Amino acid sequence: xxxxxxxxxxxxxxxxxxxxxxxxxxxxxxxxxxxxxxxxxxxxxxxxxxxxxxxxxxxxxxxxxxxxxxxxxxxxxxxxxxxxxxxxxxxxxxxxxxxxxxxxxxxxxxxxx
Amino acid sequence: xxxxxxxxxxxxxxxxxxxxxxxxxxxxxxxxxxxxxxxxxxxxxxxxxxxxxxxxxxxxxxxxxxxxxxxxxxxxxxxxxxxxxxxxxxxxxxxxxxxxxxxxxxxxxxxxxxx
Numbered sequence: 001x002x003x004x005x006x007x008x009x010x011x012x013x014x015x016x017x018x019x020x021x022x023x024x025x026x027x028x029x030x031x032x033x034x035x036x037x038x039x040x041x042x043x044x045x046x047x048x049x050x051x052x053x054x055x056x057x058x059x060x061x062x063x064x065x066x067x068x069x070x071x072x073x074x075x076x077x078x079x080x081x082x083x084x085x086x087x088x089x090x091x092x093x094x095x096x097x098x099x100x101x102x103x104x105x106x107x108x109x110x111x112x113x
Numbered sequence: 114x115x116x117x118x119x120x121x122x123x124x125x126x127x128x129x130x131x132x133x134x135x136x137x138x139x140x141x142x143x144x145x146x147x148x149x150x151x152x153x154x155x156x157x158x159x160x161x162x163x164x165x166x167x168x169x170x171x172x173x174x175x176x177x178x179x180x181x182x183x184x185x186x187x188x189x190x191x192x193x194x195x196x197x198x199x200x201x202x203x204x205x206x207x208x209x210x211x212x213x214x215x216x217x218x219x220x221x222x223x224x225x226x227x228x
Contacts, residue, residue, distance in 0.1 A: 048216070099144050099217070100161060101156075
């Protein structure tokens with residue numbers, strides 16, 4: 001089975017940097033995804049890590065350590081529109097053709113002026 | 114852009130009713146998924162399908178069934194709705210074979226209330 005943990009809520013200030021952590025335990029790791037979900041909207045893909053290290057995409061970066069079962073999403077130069085839930089999801093290898101994901105509970109980020 | 118469309122944003126049904134939730138994707142994706150999303154529990158996989166007429170159970174299939182008669186359409190069926198099935202239901206689709214990402218694309222969700 002899989003177990004994915006991330007903080008329930010975080011608050012940060014506009015213009016600052018925030019790091020959202022995700023730890024996981026899985027029987028067969030095959031990639032980690034981060035999604036952003038604004039209230040009442042569909043989750044949208046942010047980043048994907050399958051190898052150790054940092055993936056940078058504009059203001060957002062995602063890091064993975066497979067040996068530690070750990071990832072973080074780093075948001076720089078926070079904007080009010082970054083207020084959303086951030087979902088960590090792990091793909092396992094039990095059915096690669098099916099591309100099944102297991103999601104954490106999500107982290108609700110509130111950006112204040 | 115990939116578009117995943119769920120037929121209803123809000124639904125109110127009574128206990129014992131048969132409920133159909135419809136999902137259509139326009140990108141010829143092989144895989145389609147149904148999740149439910151509850152506060153504090155995140156998204157949990159109910160069923161997924163990797164081809165027409167093919168389906169596999171996810172983590173919480175009890176009380177649900179699915180149908181995939183055409184590649185673009187994946188239906189979730191609640192045979193006899195119960196109050197504990199009140200939730201937000203999200204449909205997703207993904208391609209296969211595009212390297213190893215196979216990103217899942219989500220619909221906006223259907224908020225179902227069972228009274």
